[in-house]
Amino acid sequence: MIQKTFPGPSSPWWWQTYSLIRDPDYTNKCLQKYGEPFYIMLEPKTPFLFFSHPKAAREVFTAHYNDVFAGPVSESLQPLLGRESLLLIDGDKHLKMRRFMTPAFTGNAMHSYGSVIRDTTLRNIESWRENSHVVIQEAMQDISLEVILQAVFGLKEGERFQKYKQVLVDYISVFNGKNAIFLFSTAFQKEIFSTWRKYLKMVKMVDELIYGEIELRKKKPNQQDIFSRLLTIRDESGNGLSEVTLRDQLLTLLLAGHETTASALAWAFDWIHRNPIVLETLCRELQPFSANFDIESIAKLPYLDAVCRETLRLHPIVSDVGRLLQRPMSIMGHEIPAKTNVIISISLMHRRPDLYPEPHLFDPQRFIEREYSSYEYIPFGGGARRCLGIHFAFYEMKIVLAYILLHFQLKLYSNKPVSPVRRGVTFLPSGGVPMVVEKKLAD
Template identity: 35%
Template sequence: MPDMLESYAAWRQRREGDPFRVRIPGLGAVLFTATQEGAREVFRAPVELLEPPRPNPIEPMVGAASLILARGEQHRRERALLAPAFHRNRISVYGNTIREATRAELSGDRTGIPWLPGTRIDARAAGRALTLRVILAAVFGIDDAERRAEYTAVTTEFLESFGTTLFLLPPLRRNIFGLSGWERFSAARDRLDGLIDAEVARRRVDGGGDDLLALLLSARYEDGGVITALDLREQLRTLLVAGHETTATALVWALYRLHREPATLDRLLDELASAGSDPDPLSLMQLPYLDAVCQETLRLHPPVPIVLRRLTGDFTLRGVPLVAGDTMGISVQLLHTDPAVWPQPRRFRPERFLERRYSPFEFAPFGGGHRRCVGATLADYELRIVLATVLTGVRLRLAPHFTRFGAPLSVPHTIAVGPRAAIRFDVQP
């Protein structure tokens, strides 16, 4: 079931054709496209003409220095610095970390609530806990129970304090004698920044580690300079926010879709069984049906459903002239359900990814062009290993309510869009 934003965008597209305009609070009228031709024009637009739109609703969370919001030469320099840490060869070393963190979550090692038969699991809460544990291990190398508990509590408070109201209504971001939601969020952000700064200071003195923080501390700009403390803090905060919520959302949707399609689930379980009882995590990346399931999940439920670019000069999108200051975008949800590309577009059918390859202008769950998500490889790797570990570790049944009705509506959850209602599963014997 499409969410309200997608439904409205689809209505505008039917009314106006492609491209079409949608008014977004704080940004004004945005010219959207949802065809592969339009996506090609946006992603191939000259780099010097594009920048992130401002004001940006996620800036209070990730910071102005975040790679997501950096522009021009700053974006090029920061991306060149960060990209080696997310190279496929480097990411592969985190396979065992991801798998062990997932197994520990299933055993109840973090929460004290193991996934045992008879337990009802809130997939959204569990997915967030699980992926947070993974990202803390991958970014900071945290495996000590006490430190992990501290980081988990502070990070969770930070993420939950920036609710939909603060996300959508910037005028509410103000102080009211210590009583406002904005002040609670600011205090939670300060606590998280304190943890990050202390960890960075310790590492600068002690060195060591094979996690992402260690790589970033050793990285150098082209001129030999090192990343500043402020920029490093905001890049690390971005990794916690983006790497946590997006993967958690994708995991929830994958489990939901699989357990509504028993034949699809059985085929995936057969493939996982063929890989052996304890396969090397890297080998999971070679399983074609697991890959297809994850791709199909991201097609129907892209965690970030729109791509936005603000123009710094004149440009023409699909024949419509734009000028500096205008904003254009791609509706990723509509792009991924274009019937000209995707037969039976609303159906969960992973086989389509085994039958043909799709261009980056047809399938773009991580954006595209020079601003494609730098952490896409880590996200892909994590989703596949976590999903495989959960499915081989426990047997789940979707709570009856979710088998009788359509998919829950999607709403903003910090940086990503996910199900509004908690999706629950019962652990089976």
């Protein structure tokens, strides 16, 4: 019995869930009060045990994939992504699907996305004029949504492309702010609530769009995008993916692949322009490159890489990853029974002073001076379920940042600190980081 063995808040479960959703510092407050590990209740009688030590991350991430399932943390995304989503399936089924999907995120495939990211960025910043105002989160959202629509569906412009943009943005905004509670607790997923009714209406629209796309694609196969790769998948008996599986993987990639990267970029712009030394160092590193840079060389720049890493350290976007234990496990010397929900808290680990001295400072230099292991720096989770889009996300962050910094001198509209606000399971900068375009540097 987790509640008898470990400490945690004594308030009612719904208040703990609400606090977790509304207060980005709630888990830190629990850590300070109870020490590690502590539990938080997210459903009646369902404690989630929080760890933030690299040793715990190593023990959980290296466990056999049949011993640690995705569990309720990912399951809470089922309404958004569908039951067959890679994020929700487990065991051999997960391993098999992941093997099918991995080639779309490595090697040559990755290189082909480079020019998509560059061209999309260019198209989107064309309209920026000196002294104009830009809300960076929105601008990054437009870029990342266009990039992912092109990478997944080969869609660049036109009516279908516009329809996708509108429907997907509306779809994820159903669970903004306090409405995230509908994702976190199945107790609220009922038609008596207007938010849930709105969500069900949106699902219909998303389904019409994606199933329509599947029909269309059957008549027009063999395009150069992720969708086409998924259509070529065959099991041992020669069967392709079912329409439901296809729909869920496509939706997973569209949703997992755009807002996360957009928010990471918005945080990066904010921190870079709050720290003149960081901005100067980064611009000095970019100086030898013209506005038509070689993408591969940019992707290898060490300080740009460190800036992206530091952004995701301070703002991991997804604050925790969860696993449901399928057998008893020893984690940091504690005997944890089977069926326990274990959380590895990314945000708590990334602010450990023993790993990251002065953790609240934005200091990319720490990633130049020290290499962190994949159990100490975990913005993309870890083990058999580590984010499939890790290279995609870093690639996109670097190209977009470099391109914009080479083309424009920007300034924050206000120096007031921004705080994280919740959108579904991610945290975005409040206000969206408004900036002023001070100067155009290149065409």
